Amino acid sequence: MSVVNEYEIEELNDSDNVELTDERLENGSKGKLIKLAGQLRDRRNELNQMASERASKRDDLNAETREKVDEAQEHREERDSLNEQVQEHKESRNELNAKANKLFNKVEEMKEDLELDDGKPIEELESEIQDLEFQQQTEVLSTEDERELIEKIEAKREELSEKKEKVDDTGELDELVEEAEEVRSEASQHHQKVTELADKAQEHHNQMIEAYREADEIRDKADEMHELFVEAQEAADRHHNDFVRVQKRLRELDKEEEEERKDERQEKMEEEKQEAEDIYQKFKEGETLDTEDLMKLQKTGLL
Template sequence: MLNELIDKRKVTISGSEDHKTKRNEYNAQASQYARERNTLNNQTRECVEEAQKHKELRDQFNKEVQELKDKRNELNEQANVLFGEIDAFKKEHGGIKSRSIKELHKQIEHLEFRQQTEVFTTEKERELIEKIKALKEQLREQEAEIEQNKEIREKITLAKELRRQASEIHDHVTQLAEDAQKHHDLMVECYRKADLSREKADEAHKKFVEAQEAADNEHKLFIACQKELRDYDKVIGGLRKKNKKVKTTKEQKEVRKEAEQIFSQFKAGEKLTTEDLLLLQRSRLL
């Protein structure tokens, strides 16, 4: 029975070492997944922070765009009022039936805006340029015609200056709008990267949990093996102690028997050796 228990103990030791090895492997995997998760979470946070910065810049640029648009519209409105007065003067003092200066300015601005923002074939763009050129010529002719009047000339100068200022603001508005769009696109890209890294972090966390649970399970099995080994040690130790006691008792009986034989020889007057005398002393026969 003792040998059978010893063999079973060896099997349990092997199982214990196997569970310990697997536990350590799973713990190492869990640590690796935890590091990956933490790195990805940091990347997510950095992307979100960068996206927020781009959002703030976009909103700032859009606010400036709206403020400048209001200023531009105000200047254009002032210019339109002056051009309206100029056109009224034309009709009153010449009965000219051609298009008004105000209308010409509006049409020229409209065509120039199309030229800047739309894509044309070479032939179509040439036609557009020629049309703008013709309208500007009409504008110059009409302005030259009414600039004889000092008051009107001053209104034309002021109206042109207002248009120039409005045009400069419009260019600035266009640039700011492009900047706002650029930061909007960057913001969207940062949020896209944040979503991607967050998704990867969630997957790494899932693997971390699975590895941790597997490690915990192997640790429980390892602990169970350790408990089983302690039980085996108790039983085996008890059996060995019992066997040793039985063996000792048997040996003592044999020694006693041998000592009695030697003692009989001693009483018969036979000569004893030193070893015989020591044996008799241990057996308490002397």
């Protein structure tokens, strides 16, 4: 959208301008030149007002541009600050994950040393023993089958006992597992902060980009308004210069008229003087003079 329409700026209509040609300036009558000077002056004033309005709008747009740039800079600083925090939490997360990995590796090593992973789990052994005991109690077995079943139950019980003894000796292992899990949990918290802060940083980055985009758009409008200001100001300057030229020409005409009046007065004085001398000559020759003749002689100083 053009800023002329957006700000309802009056467009410069060339048809309203006043044209001054050399022909009009040199050959125009004084009356026409006086009228022309008034037209040039009025149009110059209109154009100066138009230029002033456009300059004001341009300045407003430049101020808006600066505000948007400041806003973008604020988002940039906030984004950078958040990214620094992201980096700090990443470092903490990575350090904690590395620590947790070492602890879990140690847990695995201890498990291997204790052979806790060998054989069946305690719960499974207990369940198998219960099943075998139930079978012994509910089924009618031959002597040989019952002996084999009892031996099997005893073997399971012995395996279960050994397993439980090993587990009883794993207090340090449990503490190590708990510590590893706590470290891993702390690392997860840092990872969550990384995600949250990174999302916020991205929001500020997007807002920064948008603010810069708006600043560029407003700056383009300010540049367009400046061009409109220059257009009006140059037209105003041209009308002012033409007004000055007409004023100068009018002064020249006034001077010419004054010279003409001076010449006319001089010529009239010379005519009056010649007439008075003629009258004085008649007086010397004895002719009778009337009152008007006497007044002419007095006026020229001959009487």
